[in-house]
Amino acid sequence: MEQWPFHDGNVHNLLVNRRIDFGHDVGHSLQMHSSLIRRLSMEQELEGHQGCVNAVAWNSNGSLLISGSDDALINIWSYSGRKLLHSIETGHSANIFCTKFIPETSDELVASGAGDAEVRLFNLSRLNGRGFNDGAITPSALYQCHTRRVKKLAFEVGNPNMVWSASEDGTLRQHDFREGTSCPPAGSSHQECRNVLLDLRYGAKRSLADPPRLTLALKSCDISSTRPHLLLVGGNDAFARLYDRRMLPPLTSCRKRMLPPTCVNYFCPMHLSDRGRSSLHLTHVTFSPNGEEVLLSYSGEHVYLMDVNHASGSSMQYTSGDASKLMTFTPVLNKLEHRPPLSGVFQNGLRSRGKTAAGIEKCRMLVEIAKRSLDNGTNIFHAIEACNEVLDGHGIDIGPTLRLECFCTRAALWLKRKWKNDAHMAIRDCHNARRIDSSSFRAHYCMAEALEQLGKHKEALDFAVAAQYLSPYDTMAAERVENIKKHLAAAEAEKSNKASDGSHKGEPRTGRVLSLSDILYRSEANSDALQDGPRSEREDSDFNEELELDFETLISGDEGRDVESNIFHGSLNLRIHRRGDSTRETGACGSPSSSSQNGVAYQVHILIFGMDCKWFKFPVI
Structure with missing residues (x-):
C-alpha cells in the first residue's frame, strides 16, 4: 500500500531550509503544516458555565481566556494553569453573545454584549482579593442604545477608549468611554443616542443585483488590526461588507432611517450571491492578523477565506450574472490565464536556483497521487489538498498542460466527494480548465456532471453533447448524454403534470401565485x-x-x-x-x-x- 505523503512536504526539510529560505515565514508554515494539524487533539475541557458558551476570546498575549454564556456569566480562565480565575455575574437579563478584553488596559477592562440589547463594561481590578466565585459587580459603563440583541463587539488595536457593537436592530454603534458611562441619558429614549456609525436598517440584499431594502440584522463585525480604518460587517444576508470609516458620515441618531452608506466592497462566494431570500446568513466575519484576508462563516454552509486586495491580481471579482455565465455553454472561450504577478517568482530580486525544477517535479508527483486517489476512490480529501498545493503554491512555475490536468483532476475530486457546494467548486475548476483549452474533453464532461448534480439538466446536456463531440467513441460521454436526456424528460413531464393538475382545481387564477x-x-x-x-x-x-x-x-x-x-x-x-x-x-x-x-x-x-x-x-x- 502506498504511504500517503504530506502534501506540503516534510517538517524536517522545512526546518533545515529555514535559514536558506529566509524570505518565507517558517513559523506560519509550521503552525499550519498538515502533519502537525493531524496531531491536534483536545487538551482539556474547562468547566465553569451552566449554559451554552457563545463567546470565547484571548487576551493580547494569550495568557488569559474570557468566555460568555447563556447563564449570563463571564468567566476568566488561566491558560497556563488550565483553571478558572474569576466568574462574574454580569447583570445581563439574557444570553451573552460576545465578550472581549479591551486592548491596552493590562487586561483589567472587559466588555460584553447580550440578548437584552445591552453593552456592559467591567473593571476586573475590583475583583482583587476575591475568590473565583466573585459574584455580581457593578458595571463601569452601561449602554442601552440598541433595541435588539447585541451579537458582536469590535475593538481597535491600541485604542482603549472605544468599543463598537453590532446588533440585530440593523445598527452598528460606537461607544466612547470618555464621553459617558451610560447611554441613553436619564429621561431620554434610545432614539436620541447619537452614536450610530452604520445604519443598515435598509441594508439587506436578496441578491447581488438587487438594491438593499430590508433591515440587515447584524451578526458580526471586525476592525482590521493593520488598517484600523477598515471595518467589516456581516448580517442576515449572504454579503459581508467592507467600509472605510474615514468615508462614513458623522455619528447620528436612529430617529430616521437612512439609506446605507456606500461600502468599499462586498464579499460573497459567487455561487451564494444569487440565491435570493433564504435561511442562509453570515454568522461570523473577521480579518486575518495581517489584514490581507477576510474569513466568512455561514449558517449551514462552509467557511470561506477571501482576499481583501483585489488589485493584487490573486482574487476573483465578479458581477451580477457571472454565476449563470459559468454554467452556460459557449463553443469557444477566450484563453485568458490568471497568473500571479512575476514578482512572486523572485526573492530579493533573484530567482532561487534549482527551486523551480524541484517545484515542478513535486507538482507532477502530487497530481499523479491525486489521480490515483481519484481512480481508487480513497483519500479524496487529501487528494484535493494536493491539487490545492499545486495550483495555489506552485501555479506560477507550472505550465498550462499540468495546470489543465490539475484543474480537471480537482473538479472530478469535488464531484466524487459531494460535500455541500462541491459541485459549484467543480464548475469553477472546469471553467478555468476551458479557459486554458476550450477543447478539453475532461473539462466538458466534468462540467456536465456538476450541472447535473445541481439539477440544471438543460445546461448539463449542452456540455455533455460537446464532450461527446470531442470524443465520439467514448462510451461514458454517450451514457452521460442519454442519462441527462432521461432526467430532462422526467423533469418536463413532472412540470407538465403539475400544471395540468392545477388547471382544473378551483377557480381560474390570473397572475403569478404567491409562495x-x-x-x-x-x-x-x-x-x-x-x-x-x-x-x-x-x-x-x-x-x-x-x-x-x-x-x-x-x-x-x-x-x-x-x-x-x-x-x-x-x-x-x-x-x-x-x-x-x-x-x-x-x-x-x-x-x-x-x-x-x-x-x-x-x-x-x-x-x-x-x-x-x-x-x-x-x-x-
Whole structure:
C-alpha cells in the first residue's frame, strides 16, 4: 500500500531550509503544516458555565481566556494553569453573545454584549482579593442604545477608549468611554443616542443585483488590526461588507432611517450571491492578523477565506450574472490565464536556483497521487489538498498542460466527494480548465456532471453533447448524454403534470401565485417600513416576530375531498395578521376584506395535504 505523503512536504526539510529560505515565514508554515494539524487533539475541557458558551476570546498575549454564556456569566480562565480565575455575574437579563478584553488596559477592562440589547463594561481590578466565585459587580459603563440583541463587539488595536457593537436592530454603534458611562441619558429614549456609525436598517440584499431594502440584522463585525480604518460587517444576508470609516458620515441618531452608506466592497462566494431570500446568513466575519484576508462563516454552509486586495491580481471579482455565465455553454472561450504577478517568482530580486525544477517535479508527483486517489476512490480529501498545493503554491512555475490536468483532476475530486457546494467548486475548476483549452474533453464532461448534480439538466446536456463531440467513441460521454436526456424528460413531464393538475382545481387564477416565502418576505418588508419605534420586548431566541395565519375555504361537504387520499381540493384564502392586531376580518375567497391598518394581507391559492384548516401561529425568523 502506498504511504500517503504530506502534501506540503516534510517538517524536517522545512526546518533545515529555514535559514536558506529566509524570505518565507517558517513559523506560519509550521503552525499550519498538515502533519502537525493531524496531531491536534483536545487538551482539556474547562468547566465553569451552566449554559451554552457563545463567546470565547484571548487576551493580547494569550495568557488569559474570557468566555460568555447563556447563564449570563463571564468567566476568566488561566491558560497556563488550565483553571478558572474569576466568574462574574454580569447583570445581563439574557444570553451573552460576545465578550472581549479591551486592548491596552493590562487586561483589567472587559466588555460584553447580550440578548437584552445591552453593552456592559467591567473593571476586573475590583475583583482583587476575591475568590473565583466573585459574584455580581457593578458595571463601569452601561449602554442601552440598541433595541435588539447585541451579537458582536469590535475593538481597535491600541485604542482603549472605544468599543463598537453590532446588533440585530440593523445598527452598528460606537461607544466612547470618555464621553459617558451610560447611554441613553436619564429621561431620554434610545432614539436620541447619537452614536450610530452604520445604519443598515435598509441594508439587506436578496441578491447581488438587487438594491438593499430590508433591515440587515447584524451578526458580526471586525476592525482590521493593520488598517484600523477598515471595518467589516456581516448580517442576515449572504454579503459581508467592507467600509472605510474615514468615508462614513458623522455619528447620528436612529430617529430616521437612512439609506446605507456606500461600502468599499462586498464579499460573497459567487455561487451564494444569487440565491435570493433564504435561511442562509453570515454568522461570523473577521480579518486575518495581517489584514490581507477576510474569513466568512455561514449558517449551514462552509467557511470561506477571501482576499481583501483585489488589485493584487490573486482574487476573483465578479458581477451580477457571472454565476449563470459559468454554467452556460459557449463553443469557444477566450484563453485568458490568471497568473500571479512575476514578482512572486523572485526573492530579493533573484530567482532561487534549482527551486523551480524541484517545484515542478513535486507538482507532477502530487497530481499523479491525486489521480490515483481519484481512480481508487480513497483519500479524496487529501487528494484535493494536493491539487490545492499545486495550483495555489506552485501555479506560477507550472505550465498550462499540468495546470489543465490539475484543474480537471480537482473538479472530478469535488464531484466524487459531494460535500455541500462541491459541485459549484467543480464548475469553477472546469471553467478555468476551458479557459486554458476550450477543447478539453475532461473539462466538458466534468462540467456536465456538476450541472447535473445541481439539477440544471438543460445546461448539463449542452456540455455533455460537446464532450461527446470531442470524443465520439467514448462510451461514458454517450451514457452521460442519454442519462441527462432521461432526467430532462422526467423533469418536463413532472412540470407538465403539475400544471395540468392545477388547471382544473378551483377557480381560474390570473397572475403569478404567491409562495409562502413571497408572503413572508413582503410582510417583513412592510413591517420594516412601518415599524420604526422601539421594541418593548427583548427575546432570547432567534425568533423575532410572530404572525397569525387564517385560512378560509369554499369546500362544502365532500365535494372537494378525496376521502381515501385525505386531500382537500379547492381554493383557500390565506391572510396574515401581525401579532397584536385588533381585528382579524376575513372575506370570501377571491375578495378579501380589509384588515387593521397595520395588518398585512395577501390573497393566495393553495392546496393543503392531510391537514384540517384551522387557526395556528408560527414564528418568522
